[in-house]
Amino acid sequence: MIAVPRPALAVELSASVAELYSKVSIFPPTAKSMTVCYGFVCRRRAILDFTAGDRNALTQIMAAGRGSAAAERAAVRKAVIWFDRRMGPVLGTSTRVARADFRHRDDAHNYDCWDTTRNTTSLLLVLQQWGLLKFHGVGDPHYRGNALVLQTPHNTAVLVDRATRVEWVVDMWTRGYAQPPDVMTVQKWVKED
Numbered sequence: 001m002i003a004v005p006r007p008a009l010a011v012e013l014s015a016s017v018a019e020l021y022s023k024v025s026i027f028p029p030t031a032k033s034m035t036v037c038y039g040f041v042c043r044r045r046a047i048l049d050f051t052a053g054d055r056n057a058l059t060q061i062m063a064a065g066r067g068s069a070a071a072e073r074a075a076v077r078k079a080v081i082w083f084d085r086r087m088g089p090v091l092g093t094s095t096r097v098a099r100a101d102f103r104h105r106d107d108a109h110n111y112d113c114w115d116t117t118r119n120t121t122s123l124l125l126v127l128q129q130w131g132l133l134k135f136h137g138v139g140d141p142h143y144r145g146n147a148l149v150l151q152t153p154h155n156t157a158v159l160v161d162r163a164t165r166v167e168w169v170v171d172m173w174t175r176g177y178a179q180p181p182d183v184m185t186v187q188k189w190v191k192e193d
Contacts, residue, residue, distance in 0.1 A: 016140035017125075020118050029122040031129045036122075037115040038091050039108060040100075046091055055130065057082060062132040069135035069161050076124070076136075076159065076170055077180045083123050084178050098176045113155045116173040117141050120157035120181070124170065136160060139167050144190045158186060 013028060021028045024042040026035040033049045035042075048054075058079055065075030088094030092109050100110035111119065124138045139160040145153030156171040169189040172181035182189070 013125075014140050017121060017138065020121060020141060024118070026118075029125050029129075031126065034119075034122040034126060036087055036091065037118045038093055038111050039115070040110070040112040041114045042118060044091075044108065046087070048087065050126070054086065058127065059130070059132060062127060066134060069163065072133065072135045073159065073168060073183050076127070077183055079123065079127065080120060080170060080172050080181045081178055083119070084172065088177055094177050096177045098174055098179075100173075111173060113173040116171070117155040117157050120170050120172055124157060124159065133159075135162055136168070137162060142167070142169060142186050142189070144192075156189065 018028070021035075024037065026037070026042065026045065029035070031050075033047055036046045036048050038044045038046075061078045061082055062072070062075045064078070065072035084093075088096070093111065096110045100112060121138060121141060124133070127133050128138055136159040139158035141155050142158050143153070143155050154173070156169045156173070159168045159170060160166070161168065167186040168183060169186055170181050170183055171189065174182050182192075184192075
């Protein structure tokens with residue numbers, strides 16, 4: 001098997017976003033494909049090569065969000081559901097549960113929060129490359145967790161509103177298969193558990 005380098009990303013990645021990929025030795029997404037992580041901390045992987053049908057479906061989903069930043073965030077929620085439904089039958093994650101971690105002992109069929117952070121960030125970067133994000137850019141992933149108040153550690157993908165600079169999480173780890181991800185301000189999200 002010969003390794004072939006993938007084309008460079010058309011957008012500049014922040015150090016935090018680049019680290020999502022370098023930490024698990026995968027390439028960042030391109031406009032044509034992305035590595036999908038599952039099995040907890042990307043121990044299992046698959047390549048999603050976007051078809052013309054995939055691009056058409058995502059373009060239609062995102063078209064509903066062209067009116068406002070709030071509408072775009074609602075469209076992003078639907079795009080994440082599309083991703084979950086697209087990959088569930090391929091990976092076997094269509095039985096995945098919310099908040100999966102090592103205690104579920106079913107890593108082959110689940111994502112941990114590192115997987116969902118990578119996958120959602122990758123999807124958002126692809127949408128951005130395709131010009132489908134009008135009101136938002138892809139931000140650095142965020143972390144929360146404070147053992148002193150019994151808040152478990154957790155990470156998530158982030159969108160940044162271009163006009164207000166408000167950061168919004170897009171968190172699919174807290175929801176089960178094909179359920180809408182949490183989309184809320186980082187300010188609110190860091191207080192959740």
